[in-house]
Amino acid sequence: MSAELSATDYLVTVRDLTVVKQGQTILDAVSLDIAKHDFITLIGPNGAGKTVLLRHLLKLESPYGGRVHHQSGLKIGYVPQRVTIDPSLPMTVQRFLTVNNDVTRSQLDSLATETKISHLLNSPLADLSGGELQRVLLTRALAGKPNLLILDEPAQNLDVNGQLQFYTMIDEIYESRKLSVLMVSHDLHLVMSSTRKVVCLFRHICCSGAPESVARDPEFISIFGDDMAKLMAVYPHSHAHDHDHDHDHHHHAATDEES
Amino acid sequence: MSAHILLTTLALALVAGPLGCFVVWRRMAYFGDGLAHSALLGVAIGLVIGVSNQIGMMAIAIIFALSLIWLRAKRVLATDTLLGILAHAALSLGVVAMTLLGAGDIEVHDYLLGSLDAVTQDMAVWVIAGSGLSLGLLMRLWPGLILMTTSEDLAHAEGVHIVRYEFALMVLMGVVVAASIQLVGILLITSLLIIPASTARLFARSPEAMAIGGSAIASLCMLIGLPLAQNFQLATGPVIVCVSVASFMLVLMARLATRKG
Numbered sequence: 001m002s003a004e005l006s007a008t009d010y011l012v013t014v015r016d017l018t019v020v021k022q023g024q025t026i027l028d029a030v031s032l033d034i035a036k037h038d039f040i041t042l043i044g045p046n047g048a049g050k051t052v053l054l055r056h057l058l059k060l061e062s063p064y065g066g067r068v069h070h071q072s073g074l075k076i077g078y079v080p081q082r083v084t085i086d087p088s089l090p091m092t093v094q095r096f097l098t099v100n101n102d103v104t105r106s107q108l109d110s111l112a113t114e115t116k117i118s119h120l121l122n123s124p125l126a127d128l129s130g131g132e133l134q135r136v137l138l139t140r141a142l143a144g145k146p147n148l149l150i151l152d153e154p155a156q157n158l159d160v161n162g163q164l165q166f167y168t169m170i171d172e173i174y175e176s177r178k179l180s181v182l183m184v185s186h187d188l189h190l191v192m193s194s195t196r197k198v199v200c201l202f203r204h205i206c207c208s209g210a211p212e213s214v215a216r217d218p219e220f221i222s223i224f225g226d227d228m229a230k231l232m233a234v235y236p237h238s239h240a241h242d243h244d245h246d247h248d249h250h251h252h253a254a255t256d257e258e259s
Numbered sequence: 260m261s262a263h264i265l266l267t268t269l270a271l272a273l274v275a276g277p278l279g280c281f282v283v284w285r286r287m288a289y290f291g292d293g294l295a296h297s298a299l300l301g302v303a304i305g306l307v308i309g310v311s312n313q314i315g316m317m318a319i320a321i322i323f324a325l326s327l328i329w330l331r332a333k334r335v336l337a338t339d340t341l342l343g344i345l346a347h348a349a350l351s352l353g354v355v356a357m358t359l360l361g362a363g364d365i366e367v368h369d370y371l372l373g374s375l376d377a378v379t380q381d382m383a384v385w386v387i388a389g390s391g392l393s394l395g396l397l398m399r400l401w402p403g404l405i406l407m408t409t410s411e412d413l414a415h416a417e418g419v420h421i422v423r424y425e426f427a428l429m430v431l432m433g434v435v436v437a438a439s440i441q442l443v444g445i446l447l448i449t450s451l452l453i454i455p456a457s458t459a460r461l462f463a464r465s466p467e468a469m470a471i472g473g474s475a476i477a478s479l480c481m482l483i484g485l486p487l488a489q490n491f492q493l494a495t496g497p498v499i500v501c502v503s504v505a506s507f508m509l510v511l512m513a514r515l516a517t518r519k520g
Contacts (some may be wrong), residue, residue, distance in 0.1 A: 001465065058416050078416040089284045089323070089408060090463045096409060100402035124407075140413070 010035050011071050011148050011180055013055060018065035019052055026052050029066065034148060040228040043190050044201035045223060053240065054203065057182070062160045077146030079137050079154050082098040085126045087259065093128070093136050094121040104141045115139045131162040135169070142173070149173070178186055188224065194201050200224075263383035264375065268481040270390035271439045271451075276474025277299065278435055279395050280466065281428055282449070284408045289339055290327070290429070291449040293346035296438045297323045298445055299353030301437065305361050313437055315384045320433025330425065358403055373444030373496035375480055375489060382441065389438040393431050396471055407468050444496035454503040455480065457494075458459030461514045462508075 001079040012034040019027040027049045034040060046052050055061050056068050058076060085091065097108060110119040115135045120128065128136065134154055141149060167190060174181050185191050191198060192211045199208040200220050207217035214220050252258070277290030282291055298316045305315025321406055323345060330341045359417055369377060378386075397404075407414035407424055436448050443451050484499035490497075 029517050060415055078413070080410060080412040080416070083410040083413065085409065086284055088457075090460065090469055091409060092464060095421055099409070100414075100419070137413075159520055177268040242267075 010069075010075050011038075013069040013071075014057070014066070015069075016066035017053070017056055017063050017068060019049070019056070019061075020064045025151065025203060030201070030205055031066075032205065034182055036147075036180060037174075037178055038175055038182075039049070039196045040180075040182045040199055040202055041194075041196055042182065042184045042199050043186075043188065043191055043224075048202045050153065050201055052151060054182075054184065057150060063097055070188075074148060075146045076146055077141030077144055077149045078147070078153040079134070079141045081138060081152045081154070082157055083133065087126055088128075091125045092122055092126055093117065096125050096136065097121075097140055097143060100142055101140075102161075102181055107143070111139050111142055114173070115142070129156045130159075133164060134158065134162075134166055138169070138173075142177075146179060148180045148182065153184050156186060163190070263380050264378050264489070267378055267383045267386045268311060268442065270387045271442065271454075272477035272481045273466055274390045274394045274397070274462060275439075275452050275473045276459070276472070277401075278453035279433060279454075279471035279473050279477070280403065280470050281408070282349055282432070282452045283456045284362065285428075285515060287428075287432065288449050288453055291341040291432060291436060291452060293327075293349075294323055294433055295445045296346040296377070296442065297349030297353070297449040298425075298440050299335065299357065299367075300349040301353075301371065303353050303356035306362075307356075311381075312441070313382070313389070316437035316440065317389075317434055317475070318490070319349065320437055321430055324429035326431070328422075333403055342445060369444075370493075371439065371445050371500075372494035373440075373442050373447065375442070375485065375495055377441035384451045386438040386442075389434050393434050396427065396432060400424060404428065408466075425517050442495055443499060444494065446498040446499050450500045450503065451477065454500070454507055458503070458507045458510050461510050468475050476503075479504060 014032040017027055017030040017032075018025070027182045030049075031052060031088060032040075032053075042050055042053070052061075056063055056076060059068060059070065060239060080157075090205070094108070097103065097111075103111070108121075109118070112121060115138055117132065117139060118134070119136050120132055125133070125136070136152075141151075149170075155166045156172075170181065170183070173179070192215060195210065197209065198211050198214045200206045200214055200217070200223070202219075202223055206219040206223065207214050272515050282288055297319050301316035301319035302313075303421050304319065305312045308315075321347035326345060327341060328337075330336070330345075331338055336344075354367065368478050381451050398490065403419040403424055405416065406417065407421060411421060414424075435452075440448055441453060455475040459469045463469035480499055480502045484502040485495065487493070487502070488495045488498040
């Protein structure tokens with residue numbers, strides 16, 4: 001029963017997607033499949049082409065080369081990085097969730113319960129905290145009953161606690177709704193500590209798979225080596241050394257000032 | 260006041276509410292000013308090829324919007340710089356052309372500050388039809404426009420064709436500016452859009468409430484301002500703007516007073 005999945009079994013099939021802008025290659029022969037109930041985290045340094053790839057996955061742009069295929073019946077829910085509300089625009093959460101789409105009141109109520117924003121429905125959008133706003137954006141993405149959720153660094157502007165809560169909510173929705181998730185993340189620490197599939201992009205797909213195999217990939221190390229090293233520096237065994245060093249430094253600084 | 264003037268002004272006030280909201284939300288005030296300035300060139304062209312002022316002004320407004328979109332896509336100069344170049348080029352060409360064509364200072368003055376005498380029955384038909392069409396189109400595009408104003412990213416991802424919507428909004432502004440210029444005047448047309456919408460913002464809790472509130476306030480200002488202009492032989496534009504600013508101050512003070520209490 002382990003027959004290869006054919007192209008039509010995937011929600012999204014990307015084959016040799018190439019994007020060239022002003023003579024510069026942004027994406028080079030990227031191939032990627034998103035199957036039912038996949039959870040893929042896309043990582044890559046700034047300028048790696050992550051957002052461009054997302055825009056093509058959403059079919060907002062037509063490819064320079066290669067192709068992007070959507071399975072018929074595919075519905076994508078999209079959560080952008082952030083939304084900045086101009087204070088001159090009066091907009092409550094409820095109005096925002098119903099503008100340009102047709103959700104009923106009861107659908108809205110059950111969605112709001114799922115994403116824990118019921119108490120916010122009558123608040124102005126401009127008054128929300130970063131975490132609340134991201135949950136509202138997530139709610140809007142879920143309103144179209146998507147089978148694929150695409151999130152572009154959804155927790156970038158949240159504090160550590162808020163990030164954790166948001167990712168937990170995504171996990172719960174992924175399990176309860178049985179949908180597929182493709183998420184861009186900058187947060188290596190969280191990504192590498194989970195067991196989800198990771199795709200590392202740097203103009204082309206450098207490596208993909210489980211975090212521990214990706215972490216050993218030479219290309220991953222050459223791109224993220226420094227960042228990973230910084231992450232490792234947080235762990236306790238190196239802390240004592242750092243502390244000593246800091247102490248020394250302060251001591252010197254103090255004497256310098258006194259003399 | 261005669262019926263055709265009353266209907267003309269109310270039609271303009273109705274469309275000024277929602278359109279003014281977009282000028283406020285999307286920071287299009289300078290664009291509106293630019294359109295208004297270019298209108299004089301439209302009048303001159305209308306005189307040369309023998310079509311009505313309104314057609315000349317609308318044609319120039321559309322050319323103006325297209326040039327702006329095209330130049331902006333080149334990403335070399337900032338939008339306000341481009342607007343400055345386009346608007347003042349069109350205004351200067353307009354003044355030169357009008358003078359060469361033999362228009363007197365008084366006629367140019369009327370275009371700059373507005374005049375009730377300019378509102379003929381022919382023009383009333385134009386303005387009412389233009390405002391009605393604009394209002395209809397605005398209502399049809401409303402959900403997409405609101406989503407796009409909240410978040411361009413989200414609107415794009417959900418299938419709103421941003422460039423088309425933005426162009427539609429620019430053309431609508433061109434139509435409304437062209438329609439109202441002879442009444443309110445080139446110099447003050449933007450304030451007719453901005454002040455009622457801003458007044459409505461002080462109490463509105465939804466985009467729709469702000470748009471409807473803007474229409475109501477604009478209507479009220481017209482109904483108070485026009486008889487004043489007529490009785491005291493004043494240019495209509497400045498009188499309407501004075502009334503609008505007074506209404507803005509009143510609502511603002513009422514708002515501050517209730518907040519304290």
